[in-house]
Amino acid sequence: MTPAASASTRAATYDALVARARAGRLGPDPAALRIAVAFTTRQAVRHDGRGTGYRNEVLSLRLAEAVGSCAVEPGALPDSAVEDCVGADVARLLAHPLLPVRVAALDAYLMHVTPHTPDNGARPVRLPAGTSLQKSRARARAVAELLDLPRGATVLVVGVVNSLLETLRSRGLAYVPCDLKGGVTEWGETVATDASAEVGRCDALLVSGMTLGNGTFEPLREHALRHGKQLVMFAQTGSAVLPRFLGHGVSAVCAEPYPFFWLDGGPGTVHHYRADGPGGAW
Structure with missing residues (x-):
């Protein structure tokens, strides 16, 4: 570009x-x-x-x-x-x-x-072949490494994926799980349903691209921008859309275009974007 x-x-x-x-x-x-x-x-x-x-x-x-x-x-x-x-x-x-x-x-x-290429700011990250759980964990690690936080920091996770929560736990990070469906996590933790009520007590945001499709993305982006918090998006929904907001509240994106990791047992690729990386703020 x-x-x-x-x-x-x-x-x-x-x-x-x-x-x-x-x-x-x-x-x-x-x-x-x-x-x-x-x-x-x-x-x-x-x-x-x-x-x-x-x-x-x-x-x-x-x-x-x-x-x-x-x-x-x-x-x-x-x-x-x-x-x-x-x-x-x-x-x-x-x-x-x-x-x-x-x-x-x-x-x-x-x-x-603007496909996911280095010229457009994307850095490919390979996911190894494996079982559905192995690939889920590999994807979770690829997402979590975009967070730059000290141990003990609290992350608002919007769009609960247990492998992501597991990875945050392994890094010594606390989290507030949030999903419109509610329910509980794999570890019996209550899942909040209103991100706006929880975001103020969190140091950073880890948010599913699905928020684009249900209309809840903009308030989260605005909060991150206003308060200078990291907002990392993991995006099957809108993988080519969300990098457009780097530098406008979004700090990083793990973009995962179709076909998604859960569709195939073979190796795959996700794409990392950072606001401070090459081509960062489109």
Whole structure:
């Protein structure tokens, strides 16, 4: 990415980024680009040795060589959404009434315009082949290493993944688990449901990209920016979207485009971005 292009792609808020994309200021006219394939991926998992499991559902859109994705709560996405997306131009989907469709369309567009390459600020991190639990733990380590905190610091974790909590525990970090679904962690800890009520007592934020699809990302970004806290995003949802906020509240991103680590037992790759790294603040 050239310096001139870098300056033109910065956006301080999610709405501003969408407006730039719709206006064709980030790349080709989105009205001239069509989604060839739309699909959902549904998964249920319980790793060996774990007492709890979880389900995933993700909407993905294929634009040329790029795939953009947005996770949703299982069963929340109407079947008609996939049909709405197939053959539609990106501009129309950026204005779709369903937020997950808009997020997936933006992710596909930005993945097409600025794929995860070193020229665009990405550093590839290899995940080894292994069982579902081994790969989950490897991904968790790749996410957690983007946090720069002393032992004893407290992290707000939005989007509970037990492997992430396990990794934070091993690093001597305290955490407040938060997820809209509530419940308990693998260790019997109560999961908070209101991140805004917990964020003030935490030193840093570790947040799922799924917050883009449920509309809770912006308040967390604004809090991190206002209070100078680290905000590390782990992103299957919006992996190409969230690096756009480096330097605008987001300090680092572990970007994981489709196919995700839980879909395959072979080796994989995630991509690290840092606000102070090459190409940091788009």
